[in-house]
Amino acid sequence: MKVKWLLLSLFLSNNAVSETRHKVISKQLIQNSIVASIPFNFDSAKLSRKETKALKHVAYLSKKEPNIKIILTGNTDNIGDYKYNQELGLERALSAVGFLEKEFGISRENMLVRSRGAMDPITSNKTSMGRNLNRRVDVYFPEYRSDINIR
Numbered sequence: 001m002k003v004k005w006l007l008l009s010l011f012l013s014n015n016a017v018s019e020t021r022h023k024v025i026s027k028q029l030i031q032n033s034i035v036a037s038i039p040f041n042f043d044s045a046k047l048s049r050k051e052t053k054a055l056k057h058v059a060y061l062s063k064k065e066p067n068i069k070i071i072l073t074g075n076t077d078n079i080g081d082y083k084y085n086q087e088l089g090l091e092r093a094l095s096a097v098g099f100l101e102k103e104f105g106i107s108r109e110n111m112l113v114r115s116r117g118a119m120d121p122i123t124s125n126k127t128s129m130g131r132n133l134n135r136r137v138d139v140y141f142p143e144y145r146s147d148i149n150i151r
Helices: 008-012 049-064 082-104 128-134
Strands: 016-018 034-039 070-075 111-117 136-140
Touching: 034 049, 049 082, 049 136, 070 082, 082 111, 082 136
Parallel strands: 016 111, 070 111
Antiparallel strands: 034 136, 070 136
């Protein structure tokens, strides 16, 4: 599935946004607002059963706070060109959104989908292990309150 570049106008309609190197919204997110990091295999946007566990946790928190906004940011390693990595990152985030919507009924209106491609590595891409860690979807609750009880 090829995902076309999405513009800021889509962001305003609560669908998806693919950011450029010059528009770095993710740096504004509070570090502790990340609630999950979903790993992906090389060159894949397919969720495995193992990855859905973390998304179940996201769904649980979302159900406890139904008006909370969720930001899903797709990331890649640095293999491939800029455009391809942006598209793959967006496909990964959309895969997680589809799962949350289908399995848990979370409204797309409460989710912002975006891609950072290879622009936000959490570790070096010089090793295989580092590249594995950079292939992910980060899930943020920017309004997350630490007093939500998880049971």
